[in-house]
Amino acid sequence: MGLSGISPVAQFLMAQKNEVKAAADSVKGDNTAKRMVADFQDKAPSITTAxxxxxxxSANQVVLKAYNLSSLGSQQAIEKALLTQDPTSSSSLARTSQNASWLAFADAFSSMGAGHGTASATPFTSDMIATTVxxxxxxxxETSDAQQKDGVGDALYFTRKMQSGTVKTVNDLMADPTLLRVAEVVSGYDPDQFGALDFDQQKRIIxxxxxxxxxxxPDAVQRYAERYLTQIQMHPSYNSDDKPASMIDLFGGDDGGDGILALFGGSGDGTSSSGLF
Structure with a gap:
C-alpha cells in the first residue's frame, strides 16, 4: 500500500495531473538540484563543444538526466562518441548501436557531431534550455525516493515516454532501462533475474x-503503467534498489576506457564501422 494508505495506482493518477509543476516545485526544494539547474542555465548558452x-x-548531469542517460556519466567514451560523431553517418555509434536513446541524444547535439565535437553556434537555444530543464x-x-518507493516514478516516466510516440520498436524499448524494467514486471518477471539473461534472450522474451x-x-499505455504498479504492489521485491541491467551492461560495458565501443569497432575519438545486430 502506498503513502498514507493510498494505493500506488491512486498515487500515480494524482501525480499525473500536474507532473510538470510538481517536478519543478520538487527541484526548488532540493538545493543541490536547484544549484545544478541554475549552473546549467548560466553556462549552456556559451557551450559550443563536446x-x-x-x-x-552540473551542465552535463542536467543534460544526461534529461535524456535518461545518467549512466553515461561513468561511460565518458560513449558520451564523447555520441557528441563527436555525425549521427546521420551510417558508421556512427548512434546509428550502428540501434539504441534509440543514444540516437535521440546524438540527434539533439548533431551540430556538434557534424563538426567532430565543435558546433559553429551553441545548440542550447532558449527553447532547448527550457525543454532540457x-x-x-x-x-x-520521478527518480526521487518518494516516487520510487512504490514504482510510481517509473510508471510516470513510462507513460509520458510511450505516449510521446518516439518508442516504436522492441529495440527502442530495450534501449531505455526504465521502459524495459516496466515491461519486465508487467510480463511477470523479476527484474533482477531477467537482467541476468543475455541480450538475445531478453529480446526474444520481450x-x-x-x-x-x-x-x-494512449489509453493502452495508461493501463499498462497501472498494471506495472499492481504487479509491484503484489511483488514488492521487484522494486528493489538493484535496477535491471542497462543496454551498456548487457553489451558488456565497464566504467573506464572505451569499453562497449570495442563491440562496434570504434572508439570515442573515431567512428564505428559495423553494427551489433
Whole structure:
C-alpha cells in the first residue's frame, strides 16, 4: 500500500495531473538540484563543444538526466562518441548501436557531431534550455525516493515516454532501462533475474510478451503503467534498489576506457564501422 494508505495506482493518477509543476516545485526544494539547474542555465548558452559540456559537471548531469542517460556519466567514451560523431553517418555509434536513446541524444547535439565535437553556434537555444530543464526536473522528480518507493516514478516516466510516440520498436524499448524494467514486471518477471539473461534472450522474451502496436493508443499505455504498479504492489521485491541491467551492461560495458565501443569497432575519438545486430 502506498503513502498514507493510498494505493500506488491512486498515487500515480494524482501525480499525473500536474507532473510538470510538481517536478519543478520538487527541484526548488532540493538545493543541490536547484544549484545544478541554475549552473546549467548560466553556462549552456556559451557551450559550443563536446569538451565544454562534458567538463562542466552540473551542465552535463542536467543534460544526461534529461535524456535518461545518467549512466553515461561513468561511460565518458560513449558520451564523447555520441557528441563527436555525425549521427546521420551510417558508421556512427548512434546509428550502428540501434539504441534509440543514444540516437535521440546524438540527434539533439548533431551540430556538434557534424563538426567532430565543435558546433559553429551553441545548440542550447532558449527553447532547448527550457525543454532540457523541464525534462531534467521531471526525471529528478520521478527518480526521487518518494516516487520510487512504490514504482510510481517509473510508471510516470513510462507513460509520458510511450505516449510521446518516439518508442516504436522492441529495440527502442530495450534501449531505455526504465521502459524495459516496466515491461519486465508487467510480463511477470523479476527484474533482477531477467537482467541476468543475455541480450538475445531478453529480446526474444520481450518480443513475444509485448505488443508494441498497442502503445499507439494512449489509453493502452495508461493501463499498462497501472498494471506495472499492481504487479509491484503484489511483488514488492521487484522494486528493489538493484535496477535491471542497462543496454551498456548487457553489451558488456565497464566504467573506464572505451569499453562497449570495442563491440562496434570504434572508439570515442573515431567512428564505428559495423553494427551489433
Amino acid at each position: 569538451d565544454q559540456l562534458m567538463r562542466n559537471y 523541464s525534462s531534467y526536473e521531471q526525471r529528478q522528480y 518480443s513475444n510478451k509485448v505488443d508494441m502496436n498497442s502503445f499507439s493508443k
